[in-house]
Amino acid sequence: MGRENKLLSLLLREIEQSPSHTISCEHYMTQALYHPQWGYYQRDRLKVGKEGDFYTSPVVSPIFARSLGKKLLEMSRDFDQWQVVELGAGDGRLCAHLWEVWEQIGGGPQRYYLLETSKYHRCLQSDRLQPLLTSDRCQWIDQLSDVCRKEPVIVISNEFFDALPVHRVRRGERGWELGVVTKSTDGQGLAEDFCSPPTYMEKQIGAYFDLLGTTLEKGQIVEVAFSAQKWWKQITDHLTQAIVVTIDYGGEMEEVYHSGRLEGSLRCFRNHRVHRRWLTCPGESDITYDVNFTALHKWAEQLGWRRVSYESQGSFLVGAGILEEIAVTAEYQDPFCAAARERRAVMQLILPEAMGEVFKVMIHAKGC
């Protein structure tokens, strides 16, 4: 008999106890990723890197942080003193590498705040960032209200928004339908269903598509990240003078909500394999989706933010000088030497067929 999935049992009980015998997709994802005991991000299991389930840019090479670190110095040149907030700081590698470059070339923020819900990732950060955390340069915070408002802030995130719980929305014959999770026919597992949303959600969904100025094909399903909208609201409420650098995979609405993508983009990563069975084995795989950058921008704009730039990661990193980071040696005798490896990592970060095009970088500013 297979190992019992305690989170699955809990979700089945929640569904039984709910008057509609369903839970929302957003609630399912919250539990599957962040349940304090059994959520994917809370478990003691490596997630990012070769032995984990997926790679992120800071893990591909420290060159990513070196380029970003220099760009952040350039962006902060008009500030006397400034601070950084990293949303979803993962294993702390980006922070560590950013401080390496700032120490090397001089400059850097007054303080670096790490916001991270995963206790497992906080442990990794504690190991990796011990000297920084014991100095006053780096500190954990539980919410944005803990950030000192006196100095300008640069908020950075890499693959944070794609890890937020989302709703699934379908355009049905008679209007918007909301994706819910219910029991499978044999009662042992989970299945997705769509039903009429409660009135407040119907209004929220309608307002969302009005804001985007679009609708969907009949039967088309998309992910809607109201959780990301809440983050923009929090950033706006707590930071008066700020720049927000969002790095994630996804694209503009036309791409992400393309009429040819009828099933949405929700998918799972486990051992570097991707699959779409996001309702099987909750808590055991990462669940993610393509970020709709148009929606992120429209929400930010509504709250008074100005978009400074939006481009592919490849274009951003080349603009930030990543190519100058690699040793200019015409031929590498040894393909495994450090210079050859660095060169391959840079190519992975910038080439369109690797991470260069599918990842985007969007920058907003307010009060500065």
Ligand SMILES: C[S@@+](CC[C@H](N)C(=O)[O-])C[C@H]1O[C@@H](n2cnc3c(N)ncnc32)[C@H](O)[C@@H]1O
């Ligand atoms: C896909 S991982 C990316 C980690 C890291 N930024 C990187 O690039 O390697 C997403 C991270 O965001 C964190 N996260 C998700 N929701 C969060 C929240 N509401 N507050 C703080 N951290 C959160 C997760 O725990 C996880 O560490």
